[in-house]
Amino acid sequence: MAERVLMKGNEAIAEAAIRAGCRHYFGYPITPQTEIAAYMAKKMPKIGGVFLQAESEVASINMVYGAAATGCRVMTSSSSPGISLKSEGLSYIAGSDVPALVVNVQRGGPGLGGIQPSQSDYFQATKGGGHGDYRMIVLAPASVQEMASLTIKGFNLADKYLMTSMILADGTIGQMMEPISFEDAEIETYEKPWALTGTECKRKHNIVNSLYLKPDELEVKNFERYERYKIVEENEPMWEEYMMEDAEICVVAFGIASRVAKNAVVAARAEGIKVGLIRPITLWPFPTKALRAAADKVKAFVSVELNMGQMIEDVRLATECKRPVSLCNRAGGMIPSPEQVLESIRKAQKGE
Amino acid sequence: MEHKRLTLFAGHYGSGKTNIAVNYALRLAREGKAVCIADLDIVNPYFRTKDSAKVLEEAGVSLISPQFANTNVDLPALPAEAYRLVTDRETYGIMDIGGDDRGAYALGRYVPGILEENDYRMIFVANCYRPLTRTPEEAMEVMREIEDACKLKFTDIVNNSNLGTETTAETVTASAEYMEKLSKLSGLPIFATTAVENVAKQLPEEFSPVLPLQLQEKYFDLPSQKPGNRPLWG
DSSP states (O other): OOOOEEEEHHHHHHHHHHHTTOOEEEEOOOTTOHHHHHHHHHHGGGGTOEEEEOSSHHHHHHHHHHHHHTTOOEEEEEOHHHHHHHHHHHHHHHHHTOOEEEEEEEBSOSTTOOSSBOOTTHHHHHHOSSSSSOOOEEEOOOSHHHHHHHHHHHHHHHHHHTSEEEEEEEHHHHHOEEEEOOTTOOOOOOOOTTSOSOOTTSSOOOOOOOOOSSHHHHHHHHHHHHHHHHHHHHHOOOEEEESOTTOSEEEEOOHHHHHHHHHHHHHHHHTTOOEEEEEESEEESOOHHHHHHHHTTOSEEEEEESSSSSHHHHHHHHTTTOSOEEEEEOOTTOOOOHHHHHHHHHHHHTTO | OOOOSEEEEEESTTSSHHHHHHHHHHHHHHTTOOEEEEEEOOSOOSSOGGGGHHHHHHTTOEEEOOTTTTSSOOOOOOOGGGGHHHHOTTSEEEEEEOSHHHHHGGGGGGHHHHHHHOOEEEEEEEOTTSGGGSSHHHHHHHHHHHHHHHTOOOOEEEEOOOOGGGOOHHHHHTTHHHHHHHHHHHTOOEEEEEEEHHHHTTOOGGGOSEEEEOOOOOTTOOGGGSTTOOOOOO
């Protein structure tokens, strides 16, 4: 059996990143993700890596951009307000087609908000955040084990598609502790002929840049990029289905909300309600096909979220509004109880 | 188990200090003692002593907790009331100190009073399954950093080796060699071994005294992690 250790979600991200070959971490402290930086600060000097606490979030994301341009595995982590500050850099990284891993351990917002868990950066992560046409691969872990495995997956996908992978977690998953192991991790490596590694006067120099002087050239770049995004949408959606075989009601929830929802599904089943759960693991690309297929079988959807209803828009789009979709939510750092989710399931069952 | 007037729990973050402090306070209360527990964690705003406020209150344990604990104010400030633990010598005091050296800085201001009374136990909580203290040497490093930060030496070790919900008696017994080495390196005795109640019952004699732990159910526990439910989560 693989060696088990007891880890916090935040630590699991840091350790997984190191195992994935990340030797460059640039960050700026913010609750509730500071353990990632603390872990890196402790470990990176011992393994010949770089831990650097930048003067700001803006500085740290541009350090990520610079390191990514050299082809090395690099990451930063922050929480909601800090990700807003990093958004300019995220757009530049996307516009330069270099791979990076960014972690958002979400807290309540908007504004300075609070420090308690939230999922209210769904729009920011999946629809943009920074300016311009771009996408990020958005991975939503629901356990400490997934914090680790999706971090490794995130690095692999970033290198494969020359994109930013974002781990979209929340304060609870960042802080909670569970036993995990790393043995099964598959670490992929990719050639990076585009990287700025020094020509040694033996080849033409590479350029990493997001500025294009001619609009027609910029347009071509955008079209090319979206061709690549299409491949990601085709090949990379990940989701989990739970008790969906005979389900009449489909609960949709990701991350910490899915754990609460799972308890509610078990409770509703005990009442005889045929209910199941689809848990998107990639939020972009969204598991559209799974939701669309479910829309032909179930009579209603319930979207459970720690925000004012953000993913629900993608659920409606994916299901082409074929079935009613209701929202079960808390916001501002609060978490729905299994009872609240159960009540929403009962209402959906009655067609309310 | 012989109790000192003051018991301080410190250690690596995530080693289990808060759970043990709460359970130890409840044990003292059950023995009929007047008990006060103080949350001195200035590092971590999640999962703290105040989460157990109800069970502590029911047991008659008084709780001193930072004013802004469990709110959105991430302010590392301690209440003036916390001095009561040092000055009120009629009450058994328990201090739950924040993780690592950073958490231990908060203890420094109480140390002169603690040393003057000299009726305390400063406990290093150790879990050999935590990734940054996987070896006794790494645990020693954390121990020294904490002592440097708070200017108080550890007197005892508590073996809290566990893998959360996966903990079995074997999980705990496999920690024996590690703990023996840590005890030898530090020159400190193992004050107690801790485990959740059903595991604690199964531990062999050599691990006594055992402090059985009652853990709070959390809203994010999965169906498979709740007692009596079959495993459902892959």
